[in-house]
Amino acid sequence: MKIIDTPSPNFDDRGRAIDMIVLHYTGMTSGKAALDRLRDEETNVSAHYLVEENGDVYRLVDEGNRAWHAGLSSWQGDTETNARSIGIEIVNPGHEFGYRDFPEAQVGAVIDLVADIRIRREISPALVLGHSDVAPRRKEDPGEKFPWGLLAANGHCITPFNGEGNANISYEDALAALSDIGYDAPAGDHAAALLAFQRRFSPQALGQGFNGVTKAALIYARDAKALVA
Ligand SMILES: [Zn+2]
Structure with missing residues (x-):
């Protein structure tokens, strides 16, 4: 994979080991504006990396340092997301x-990049997350189209x-599953x-509350996470 080095001055020391990858969208009108x-x-x-719509990959911060993305x-x-993750x-x-939809070339590059980092650093698939998963009150990225x-x-x-x-578990059980998966959901x-859960795991039920599909997805995701953790 070809990586274009475009260093950012915005980083500091990590202070702990890397065990998570956080995916974002830039949320700006162009890739150039985001890079700037x-x-x-x-x-x-x-962030550590930026992936353009054509699949070009830019490296801004060395993986060994803490980037300021989350x-x-x-x-x-655990609230030390930047310290433990690659953004x-x-x-x-x-x-x-x-x-808009993420173009095929871009998705291919993201998959190659995540694969390289995850395998090299032995990161659990359960800790490859979206920004909205770790900051649901503030963020929607990378969103339901990812x-x-x-x-x-x-x-x-x-x-x-x-x-x-279509699951019919209680409100309390559904809420407990949401927290068990990892969400901050008092x-x-x-x-x-x-x-945030629906964007990530059941976009077909986005905004539909604790409906049957969402409850089934919650049970599924909790069990799936337990299997790979
Ligand atoms: Zn973000």
Whole structure:
């Protein structure tokens, strides 16, 4: 894989081992604008890699350093997302500027990049996540159009729910499953986490609350995670 080095000054020391990959979309009008922003020392944001729509891969921060991509976030109660993860920005205007399908060349490059990092660093497929998974109240990226199923076909993340099935578990059990999977979803303040879960695991049920498909997907995802953890 050809990687174009375009260093960013926005990083510091990690202080702990890498065990997670976080996928983002850039949410800006162009890849160039995103690359400029992630390399501007005034912004205090960065990522390790950026993948353009044509499949070009840019490296901004060395994997050994901590990039500043996740912000306030949490997974299974652990809030040090930047310290433990490698951040990959995928160029897409996002929900604010015209969310569109990720082109095939770009998806192929993301899969190759994730595969390389994950295998080299022995990262669990259960810890290949979206930004919205770790920051559901603030973020929607990479969003429901990201083809997690293609990434999962190569074993690099947990497969989304296939949409078959209709579970009738209690509200309490559904909420418990959401937390067990890793989401920050306290009772009464779980709506954002539920949307993030649906974007990632059951986009066909996005915004439909704890319906039968979503409940089935929650049970599925909790079991799938337990199998690979
Ligand atoms: Zn993001």
